[in-house]
Amino acid sequence: MRTVPNDATIGVGQRYVRVALVGQPNVGKSSVFRRLTGRYTTVSNFPGTSVELVRGHAHLDWVAVEVTDTPGLHALLPSSDEERVTRRMLVDGGADVIVHVVDAKNLPLQLPLTLQLLELGRPLVLALNIMDEAERVGMRIAHGLLAERLGVPVVAVVAVEGRGIEDLRRAIIHQVTAPLAPVPHYANGVREAIAQIEAQLEGAYPTDRMGIAALVLQGDEEILEMVAAAEPDGGTAARALAARLAAGFGAPAPYRVAVERQRAAEELLRGVVEVAEDETVRWADRLGRQLSRPLFGVPALILVLYVGLYLFVGRLGGGVVVDWLETSVFERWINPQLERLFQGIPWPSVRALYVGEYGMLTLGVRYAMAIVLPIVGAFFLFFSVLEDSGYFPRLALLLDRVFKRLGLSGRAVIPMVLGFACDTMATMVTRTLDTRRERVLATLLLALAIPCSAQLGVILALLAGEPLAVVTWLVAVTGTFLLVGYVGARVLPGERPTFQMEVPPLRRPRLGNVLLKTVTRVQWYFLEVLPLFLLASILLWIGNLTGVWQLVIRGMAPVVAVLGLPVETAQVFLLGFFRRDYGAAGLFDLHQMGLLDPVQIAVAGVTLTLFVPCIAQFLMMVQERGWRVALAMLGFITPFAFGVGFLVNAVLRAVT
Amino acid sequence: MNPVTWLRNGLGALVPRVWGKECPRGTPVPAPGPCADCDSVSLVDLAVRERARVSCLEDPGSAASIRLASAGVLPGTTVRLVQRRPVFVLRMGFSELALDREAASRVRVRREVGEPAR
Numbered sequence: 001m002r003t004v005p006n007d008a009t010i011g012v013g014q015r016y017v018r019v020a021l022v023g024q025p026n027v028g029k030s031s032v033f034r035r036l037t038g039r040y041t042t043v044s045n046f047p048g049t050s051v052e053l054v055r056g057h058a059h060l061d062w063v064a065v066e067v068t069d070t071p072g073l074h075a076l077l078p079s080s081d082e083e084r085v086t087r088r089m090l091v092d093g094g095a096d097v098i099v100h101v102v103d104a105k106n107l108p109l110q111l112p113l114t115l116q117l118l119e120l121g122r123p124l125v126l127a128l129n130i131m132d133e134a135e136r137v138g139m140r141i142a143h144g145l146l147a148e149r150l151g152v153p154v155v156a157v158v159a160v161e162g163r164g165i166e167d168l169r170r171a172i173i174h175q176v177t178a179p180l181a182p183v184p185h186y187a188n189g190v191r192e193a194i195a196q197i198e199a200q201l202e203g204a205y206p207t208d209r210m211g212i213a214a215l216v217l218q219g220d221e222e223i224l225e226m227v228a229a230a231e232p233d234g235g236t237a238a239r240a241l242a243a244r245l246a247a248g249f250g251a252p253a254p255y256r257v258a259v260e261r262q263r264a265a266e267e268l269l270r271g272v273v274e275v276a277e278d279e280t281v282r283w284a285d286r287l288g289r290q291l292s293r294p295l296f297g298v299p300a301l302i303l304v305l306y307v308g309l310y311l312f313v314g315r316l317g318g319g320v321v322v323d324w325l326e327t328s329v330f331e332r333w334i335n336p337q338l339e340r341l342f343q344g345i346p347w348p349s350v351r352a353l354y355v356g357e358y359g360m361l362t363l364g365v366r367y368a369m370a371i372v373l374p375i376v377g378a379f380f381l382f383f384s385v386l387e388d389s390g391y392f393p394r395l396a397l398l399l400d401r402v403f404k405r406l407g408l409s410g411r412a413v414i415p416m417v418l419g420f421a422c423d424t425m426a427t428m429v430t431r432t433l434d435t436r437r438e439r440v441l442a443t444l445l446l447a448l449a450i451p452c453s454a455q456l457g458v459i460l461a462l463l464a465g466e467p468l469a470v471v472t473w474l475v476a477v478t479g480t481f482l483l484v485g486y487v488g489a490r491v492l493p494g495e496r497p498t499f500q501m502e503v504p505p506l507r508r509p510r511l512g513n514v515l516l517k518t519v520t521r522v523q524w525y526f527l528e529v530l531p532l533f534l535l536a537s538i539l540l541w542i543g544n545l546t547g548v549w550q551l552v553i554r555g556m557a558p559v560v561a562v563l564g565l566p567v568e569t570a571q572v573f574l575l576g577f578f579r580r581d582y583g584a585a586g587l588f589d590l591h592q593m594g595l596l597d598p599v600q601i602a603v604a605g606v607t608l609t610l611f612v613p614c615i616a617q618f619l620m621m622v623q624e625r626g627w628r629v630a631l632a633m634l635g636f637i638t639p640f641a642f643g644v645g646f647l648v649n650a651v652l653r654a655v656t
Numbered sequence: 657m658n659p660v661t662w663l664r665n666g667l668g669a670l671v672p673r674v675w676g677k678e679c680p681r682g683t684p685v686p687a688p689g690p691c692a693d694c695d696s697v698s699l700v701d702l703a704v705r706e707r708a709r710v711s712c713l714e715d716p717g718s719a720a721s722i723r724l725a726s727a728g729v730l731p732g733t734t735v736r737l738v739q740r741r742p743v744f745v746l747r748m749g750f751s752e753l754a755l756d757r758e759a760a761s762r763v764r765v766r767r768e769v770g771e772p773a774r
């Protein structure tokens with residue numbers, strides 16, 4: 001029997017047990033995480049919502065634990081960046097106990113990953129989640145028998161209802177001190193090959209050598225580097241041995257290993273899973289298929305956009321609610337109160353910091369609360385419903401062909417759609433794409449042509465009632481997206497991506513989860529946005545006092561004039577540098593004052609949509625793609641946005 | 657047996673190098689490839705609702721095939737094609753996997769006998 005290597009037991013000075021929730025995408029890891037820690041991370045019905053590690057603390061009985069929610073993982077041999085995040089954490093010994101969360105009804109497909117996790121030599125718990133759906137389709141799992149065969153606790157869980165969570169807690173605690181499970185046996189020489197490589201390894205590793213050896217056998221580059229650093233001979237012997245053994249398989253090693261692991265899993269499940277394969281085609285399945293077919297899917301998409309975005313977010317959120325907040329709440333009630341309150345301050349310039357033209361309260365807070373908040377709230381509500389229904393993966397199937405033309409695959413639809421919620425978050429989600437080329441293209445398109453919810457909402461509210469502007473905006477932004485994608489795909493070298501994606505079932509969104517998610521997002525948004533809005537107000541105030549602001553505006557005036565816009569819009573673009581939505585809100589304000597004609601609205605709307613992303617997104621671009629790429633994108637986007645604005649103006653003026 | 661198949665089978669018997677081996681019972685001879693055999697067809701040749709068992713993956717060392725393997729598309733897995741357009745969707749147990757033509761054509765399957773194509 002194996003023992004835990006010394007450094008794997010809870011380290012000196014470490015006051016808690018580190019528990020990692022690991023599993024395939026969309027199996028409910030985030031839901032389990034929430035049950036264990038009480039901390040909310042995004043739960044959605046599509047693969048790839050979590051792309052980074054999220055930690056939370058909790059007490060299981062008297063034991064303090066730190067629980068980590070990890071990005072979905074198909075196999076320990078990673079094929080995308082977000083999988084690499086999880087893999088690195090596991091291989092670096094970042095978990096004292098691993099909980100493998102599986103979707104119970106897909107246990108036969110997911111058990112091979114359990115076996116890989118066992119190779120890492122860590123205490124393990126297998127959580128059979130989404131047990132309710134498994135029961136509903138008449139699946140029975142003898143989990144006692146499976147536990148016996150695997151040598152680890154197997155717990156049935158329904159995370160969304162909290163069922164089985166208590167058992168899961170107990171199992172985790174039990175595993176902290178339990179002896180390790182035996183390693184599964186792989187036939188046809190695979191197990192022996194792994195053992196031979198393991199015996200060859202002498203260096204110190206943060207995890208069990210068996211897991212390392214298995215990955216060396218599969219030729220994993222990152223692990224080979226790790227071995228090269230740890231071995232006295234630079235890993236040459238291990239590498240040579242692995243190559244020799246792999247050559248003896250008659251098939252590429254990763255494939256051979258996967259096949260044997262699958263067989264071992266089948267063997268373990270013999271007599272454990274009892275199921276009548278369900279062949280009834282539900283109406284949800286039918287609807288799901290239709291949604292991904294052009295004939296039905298395209299009209300459905302247009303309907304969703306029209307009802308959800310235009311009517312609900314633009315008209316209701318951006319129109320009715322914003323009007324009410326602006327006129328009845330702020331103008332009639334709050335602003336006069338504030339003016340009176342600050343009347344006591346004798347110096348007008350200081351007073352202006354709070355309640356003047358660029359005042360923190362009259363501008364910053366008002367923009368955030370009265371214009372952006374209702375719009376963003378409505379958007380997040382709409383978005384959460386769609387997200388939980390499982391509509392987005394269908395959209396990915398529908399758009400795969402179009403995206404192929406842009407050098408992307410249908411997988412990129414998910415980050416693009418998320419971009420409409422928040423481009424910053426979406427830029428991070430480009431990790432789920434397979435190649436660097438796809439990630440760069442997706443990042444560029446997000447920065448250029450995908451307006452985030454706040455911006456989109458404000459712009460929709462602005463355009464509402466101006467059909468010419470709506471159409472122009474749609475054509476210009478979609479055209480830019482397609483054109484830049486098409487050209488970009490031709491300019492950037494690299495191979496064509498292939499498309500592979502799990503399609504989760506269509507589910508009825510749960511009201512509780514939808515509301516919770518909406519509230520969490522609005523809260524997060526608000527906390528992120530308000531300080532920036534206030535900061536912008538302060539900077540504007542300083543600029544205004546010192547005269548720098550007027551100078552900059554005068555400098556911008558010719559640029560704005562070229563676009564055929566009134567000089568006041570110069571400040572909108574400057575505000576846009578802080579956040580695009582802040583700029584858009586400024587535009588909205590100008591429109592309310594009747595300063596813009598339809599052509600100008602269209603031009604300003606298009607330019608601002610394409611314009612530089614907000615500071616947060618830019619920083620995320622730097623984090624994910626590096627300074628060089630991020631700056632190059634910025635250098636491309638800024639003149640490009642103005643160029644398109646110029647073109648739109650010229651065309652519209654010529655036509656009308 | 658249709659004449660083309662018959663001819664190809666005849667040729668297959670004559671030129672085993674090219675066709676791999678002879679295919680009995682009039683099954684079409686697959687195009688030569690490393691994992692082609694007489695009873696196996698490519699996943700893209702299945703009809704909607706047809707059920708089959710994976711026999712092998714073409715070019716198993718490639719990243720695309722390894723990704724398929726990680727998703728559970730491995731020899732022995734039973735799959736059912738549930739959609740062909742705009743992309744291929746196969747059902748394995750209770751989960752569904754979407755593949756474009758290129759990925760799907762890497763999967764060679766053997767039709768499950770006795771399964772009526774409903």
Ligand SMILES: Nc1nc2c(ncn2[C@@H]2O[C@H](COP(=O)(O)OP(=O)(O)OP(=O)(O)O)[C@@H](O)[C@H]2O)c(=O)[nH]1
Pocket residue numbers: 023024025026027028029030031032042043044045046047048049050071072129130131132133157158159160161388507513
């Ligand atoms: N019926 C049912 N649905 C569940 C259960 N647990 C999670 N879900 C649903 O499964 C979907 C995925 O849940 P998440 O918690 O986001 O899954 P995840 O594994 O964190 O997903 P990624 O972050 O994308 O890897 C959501 O729609 C949940 O509501 C469960 O026990 N029963």
